[in-house]
Amino acid sequence: MDSHLNTPRSHTSPSTHTGPGETALRTALGNDGYATLRRHRRLTDTALGPLAELLWTTAQEADHLHGELRSYARNTCDHARHVPAHANQTETVPLGFLQHTSRAIDVNATRYAQQMNQLNLVIEAYKLALLAV
Template sequence: MTNPTSRVRGTAKAPPADTSSSPTDPMGPGEQAVREVLGNNEAYRHLRTRAHGGASNALLAQLVLDTAKEADRLYARLRLQAAHARDRLNDALNCRRTAAFIPVSGVLNSCGHSTDLLAARTAQQLNQLGLVLDTYKASLPRTA
C-alpha cells in the first residue's frame, strides 16, 4: 500500500481548473452536504465563483470546497477499504477452503482496524464540513 500524499497546507498539488463532476459521477457526501445546505445549484455555482474570485470571503468559500473535496476523498477510500475487508471475509467464508489456508495472523489482518480508523476520520471530516458550512452561511449577506 502506498502512502497518501501530504495534506499539509501548501504542499499538495493545485487542483485542475475545472473540478466539477460530470453528471454521471455520483456525488460524494461532502458535495452533497454543500448542495443541501446551500439549497440550489445557483448558490453552489456562486460559491465556486466566489472561491476563485477576489471576494472578501474567497478564502472561506475555498475552505468549504476543499473541506468537501477531502470528505469525498476520504469517503471514496473508505468504500475501497470496506470492499477489501468484504473480499477478505468472503474468502474466509468460502466453504471450499480448508483451515490450512486461513492465515495465522487473522482473517482481516490490519484491514479491520484501518477501516475503523478511516471511518472515524471520514466522520470527523464531515463534522468539520458542517462547521465550515455554518460559518460560510453566517458570512453571507442577509437578503430581506
C-alpha cells in the same frame, strides 16, 4: 483538471455516485448557492474567497475519505469471499488482513466523521459570511 477553476476535478462524474461532501454542499446551499460558491472561490479581495475555497476543499476531503471507506469495504468483501474456499486450511485464511483492515477502517471512519463535522461548521461559517456581504 477543471480548467475553468484550475483545480482537480472531483473523482465523481455525473454518472457516478456523488460523495457526501458535495451532497452536503448542494443540500445546504442549493443549486444557485453551489454555483455562487464556485464563483466565490476566485475572489481574492475579501475573506469570502479563502472561506469558499476552504469549504470546497473540506467537502472534497470528505468525499475522498468516503471513497477510501468504500474501497476498504470492497476489499474486505473480496477477501471474505475467499474464506469459505480455504476453511479447511487455517494457515491460508486471511484473518491477519481482516484485523489490519478493521483498524484501518476504524481510523478512516473516525477521520471521515470529523471531516463531515468540520464541513458542517464551515458551511455555517460560509452562510454567515454571505449574510454579512
